[in-house]
Structure formats: structure tokens, C-alpha cells
Amino acid sequence: MGIPLTNIKFYSQDYWFITPLFIQDNAAHLPHSLVYVSACHSSDNTSMSDAFIAAGAETYFGVVGERFTWTLSAIGEVLFSVLTDTTNFPDPHDRTTGQAFDAASGSGVFNLVNDSNLVVTGGVIDGGFENGGLIGWQRNFEPGAGDLKGRYCGDGELVCTPADDGEYSQPATEQVHSGQESARIGKWGQKYDADKYETCDQSLPKVEQAGDNQIYQDVKLGSGATHGGPTSFSLSFYYDIQTYDDSQDDDYFYVRLLDPSTTPASLIDEVMPKTLPPGAGCTGDKATTGWQRKVYTIPKKWAGKTVRILFGVHDDGWGDQTTAYVDDVQITCGP
Ligand SMILES: [Ca+2]
Numbered sequence: 001m002g003i004p005l006t007n008i009k010f011y012s013q014d015y016w017f018i019t020p021l022f023i024q025d026n027a028a029h030l031p032h033s034l035v036y037v038s039a040c041h042s043s044d045n046t047s048m049s050d051a052f053i054a055a056g057a058e059t060y061f062g063v064v065g066e067r068f069t070w071t072l073s074a075i076g077e078v079l080f081s082v083l084t085d086t087t088n089f090p091d092p093h094d095r096t097t098g099q100a101f102d103a104a105s106g107s108g109v110f111n112l113v114n115d116s117n118l119v120v121t122g123g124v125i126d127g128g129f130e131n132g133g134l135i136g137w138q139r140n141f142e143p144g145a146g147d148l149k150g151r152y153c154g155d156g157e158l159v160c161t162p163a164d165d166g167e168y169s170q171p172a173t174e175q176v177h178s179g180q181e182s183a184r185i186g187k188w189g190q191k192y193d194a195d196k197y198e199t200c201d202q203s204l205p206k207v208e209q210a211g212d213n214q215i216y217q218d219v220k221l222g223s224g225a226t227h228g229g230p231t232s233f234s235l236s237f238y239y240d241i242q243t244y245d246d247s248q249d250d251d252y253f254y255v256r257l258l259d260p261s262t263t264p265a266s267l268i269d270e271v272m273p274k275t276l277p278p279g280a281g282c283t284g285d286k287a288t289t290g291w292q293r294k295v296y297t298i299p300k301k302w303a304g305k306t307v308r309i310l311f312g313v314h315d316d317g318w319g320d321q322t323t324a325y326v327d328d329v330q331i332t333c334g335p
């Protein structure tokens with residue numbers, strides 16, 4: 001690869017050193033990066049950190065003095081786990097290198113240079129829904145304007161208000177793609193009883209909501225793509241729609257990409273339009289899609305910006321419920 005050996009110093013066969021000049025000559029492109037150099041003396045002075053920061057790095061972790069190799073490896077593991085563990089810092093804006101440094105210090109050899117508040121971005125928090133409480137996700141219910149409000153009183157007497165406006169999205173264990181849990185969007189608690197009424201269009205009291213159950217998360221995308229890095233981002237997830245309804249016009253699952261910088265958040269694109277598996281309705285049988293994978297490309301122009309990923313289920317309030325399980329939500333660099 002044409003390494004300029006003049007910038008690497010060899011001291012016997014056992015020791016060799018990379019000099020700041022090597023970084024200056026070879027690491028010309030490190031925008032918004034966090035650099036951890038697990039090498040002795042890498043932070044004795046600022047010459048090495050200066051070289052990385054000049055190349056675009058935001059934050060530099062180095063070592064003052066000498067430590068055993070396994071000590072440096074352990075420090076690296078602690079740093080990585082603090083930066084990626086969402087347990088203590090579910091909000092990515094709280095999960096900064098500054099806090100990581102505080103948590104990882106104590107060995108006396110760890111040194112942080114430059115930006116102590118670099119936000120580690122680009123990841124979906126709890127995309128596998130394994131943290132037991134939709135951590136990182138917001139829940140919402142939008143009552144349906146044109147639908148029944150989902151409440152009946154007595155035999156066939158429709159009471160349009162108050163709507164059943166509880167937020168029914170929650171972690172689920174009965175249907176998972178991987179791990180122990182997924183997210184279940186929408187109310188899902190009672191089989192459609194087709195025999196209870198004379199026609200399919202009769203509704204079952206208090207069973208189905210009328211409106212939209214939603215979960216969403218705002219994710220800041222990395223800015224590397226604006227500097228010639230990845231050309232786009234890939235959003236992927238698994239979904240399993242289950243329904244007793246028979247019409248995509250009545251009930252449906254959908255996924256949207258939104259711009260949360262506007263009020264209300266504006267639509268960027270329909271990641272998945274209205275979707276409902278065929279085959280249910282009137283019979284009391286359930287229709288499902290089974291687990292399906294969806295991959296969607298987020299264009300490069302959103303690099304460095306925050307986007308909202310929203311999963312929703314619309315129910316029409318007639319008693320034939322629809323829900324959707326979602327699991328393994330990821331955003332990765334590249335198509
Ligand atoms: Ca899971």
C-alpha cells in the first residue's frame with residue numbers, strides 16, 4: 001500500500017512506532033470520528049492527537065505512559081461498552097464520549113483530547129426491543145376522524161365519545177423475530193367473533209380501537225456521507241402483520257420516514273404504504289404475513305440530519321382487530 005517507512009520507526013524486531021507524520025500523510029479523511037489508540041505513549045503529548053484531529057477526528061483517546069497490552073485491551077472494551085450500552089444512556093445525545101471518559105477512567109492512563117461531547121450517532125436505540133419497555137421509542141395514538149370511535153353502549157347503540165384512546169403499543173413476547181421480545185403495535189386482545197352478529201359489518205363492542213397506534217424514534221444519521229463516505233443509509237426491519245379485518249381500506253400497517261425538525265413532523269417518504277395480508281374477514285379466521293424483511297434506502301442528503309422512523313397500525317373500530325409485530329430495526333451505512 002506504499003507505506004512511507006520513514007514515518008514508522010523500528011526499534012529491534014520487537015518494537016515499532018507509528019509517528020504523527022504517518023497519520024498526517026496517510027489519514028487524510030476522518031470526519032466526525034472517534035479515535036482510540038490502544039498503544040503506549042500515544043497521549044504523552046499532543047503530537048499524535050494533533051495529527052488525528054487535523055485529519056478531521058473529533059475526539060481522541062490515547063494512553064499516557066506504558067501499560068500492559070491486556071490493560072489497554074480492557075480499557076478499549078470498557079469504552080466500547082459504555083458508548084454502545086443503551087441501559088444507562090438511552091438518549092444518544094446523553095451517550096457522549098465525555099461521559100464515557102468519566103465511566104472508563106480510574107486506571108490513570110486514559111486520556112481524552114479535543115471534543116468531550118461528541119455524540120455517537122447513527123444507531124437505532126433498542127431496535128431489537130430487548131430492553132423490556134420500548135426504551136428509546138415514543139408511543140402515540142391518533143383517534144380516527146372518520147372511523148367509529150370504538151365504544152358501544154348496550155345493544156347496538158353507538159356512543160361515539162369518548163374514544164378509546166389508550167396507547168396499546170407495547171413490548172411483546174408471543175411473537176418475536178430474534179431475541180426475547182418484539183414490539184406489538186395496536187390493540188390485540190380478542191378474536192373476532194363472526195358468529196355473534198348476523199352480518200360481517202356488525203361490530204364487536206369495545207374490542208377494536210378506531211385510529212392509529214404508532215411508535216417512533218428520532219435518529220441522527222452520521223455525517224460521513226457528506227464528506228465522501230457512505231453514499232446512503234439503509235433502514236431495515238422485520239414485521240409480521242396479524243388481522244381479523246378483510247379490507248386494506250379499513251385496517252393497515254404502514255411505515256413512514258419523517259422530518260422531525262418541522263412542527264408537525266413532515267413526511268419525507270412512505271417506507272411502506274398501507275399493507276394488510278389478504279384472506280381474513282367474516283370468517284373469524286386470522287390472516288398473517290408471517291415475518292417479512294423490509295429494506296429501505298435513506299438518501300445521502302439526510303446525512304448529518306435527524307430523521308423520524310414511524311411504525312403505525314390503523315384500526316377502524318369495527319371489532320376486527322389488526323396488529324403488527326416489529327423487530328430488529330436497524331440503520332446501517334451504505335445501500
Ligand atoms: Ca427482538
Ligand SMILES: [Ca+2]
Pocket residue numbers: 208245250251315316317318319320321322
Ligand atoms: Ca378493523
